[in-house]
Amino acid sequence: DVKVTQSSRYLVKRTGEKVFLECVQDMDHENMFWYRQDPGLGLRLIYFSYDVKMKEKGDIPEGYSVSREKKERFSLILESASTNQTSMYLCASSSYPQEAFFGQGTRLTVV
Amino acid sequence: AQSVTQLGSHVSVSEGALVLLRCNYSSSVPPYLFWYVQYPNQGLQLLLKYTSAATLVKGINGFEAEFKKSETSFHLTKPSAHMSDAAEYFCAVNQAGANSKLTFGKGITLSVRP
Numbered sequence: 001d002v003k004v005t006q007s008s009r010y011l012v013k014r015t016g017e018k019v020f021l022e023c024v025q026d027m028d029h030e031n032m033f034w035y036r037q038d039p040g041l042g043l044r045l046i047y048f049s050y051d052v053k054m055k056e057k058g059d060i061p062e063g064y065s066v067s068r069e070k071k072e073r074f075s076l077i078l079e080s081a082s083t084n085q086t087s088m089y090l091c092a093s094s095s096y097p098q099e100a101f102f103g104q105g106t107r108l109t110v111v
Numbered sequence: 112a113q114s115v116t117q118l119g120s121h122v123s124v125s126e127g128a129l130v131l132l133r134c135n136y137s138s139s140v141p142p143y144l145f146w147y148v149q150y151p152n153q154g155l156q157l158l159l160k161y162t163s164a165a166t167l168v169k170g171i172n173g174f175e176a177e178f179k180k181s182e183t184s185f186h187l188t189k190p191s192a193h194m195s196d197a198a199e200y201f202c203a204v205n206q207a208g209a210n211s212k213l214t215f216g217k218g219i220t221l222s223v224r225p
């Protein structure tokens with residue numbers, strides 16, 4: 001069974017903290033994505049990666065960075081968390097042009 | 112650039128009625144199109160996909176969608192709604208070509224009345 005695993009379902013962090021969200025896939029997919037989901041705004045792409053050490057900005061990259069040192073792992077980093085980054089974060093992987101597979105999501109609250 | 116438009120944020124139907132969720136896309140090259148469903152507190156699950164084969168695509172749970180190039184549409188339908196269909200539905204587009212990103216619409220919440 002294919003799997004995309006996000007390290008946490010729920011996180012609470014303080015303003016100014018550095019936050020790491022981890023995502024691992026076991027399907028040998030070349031593409032990995034980080035989305036942010038907010039009510040009424042749908043899924044907005046933060047960053048995606050099409051190969052190890054390769055990354056491209058999505059639609060809302062400000063305040064975020066990513067790391068992909070190994071094919072199976074894609075990390076999202078909030079350098080200095082702010083309250084407006086409170087959201088649901090979804091990781092996905094795909095092998096072009098097939099569908100993306102999603103993790104269960106991480107609900108991040110920044111206080 | 113590619114984009115997806117899902118008009119309206121909420122659709123309500125009676126159990127047994129037709130479900131129609133609209134999706135229009137823009138893409139400068141032939142697209143690949145997807146419908147996903149999200150149940151509360153869960154990730155997204157693929158319902159169906161169009162990848163340049165048959166224009167009428169059948170998916171899971173009785174859903175289907177038709178790709179209409181002339182209308183740049185990929186509307187999702189189900190002949191008879193079931194209570195378990197209540198969820199949020201997302202349309203997504205991926206342009207042909209490697210390294211292209213998957214772009215989602217804003218989603219539509221489907222409610223099913225008994």
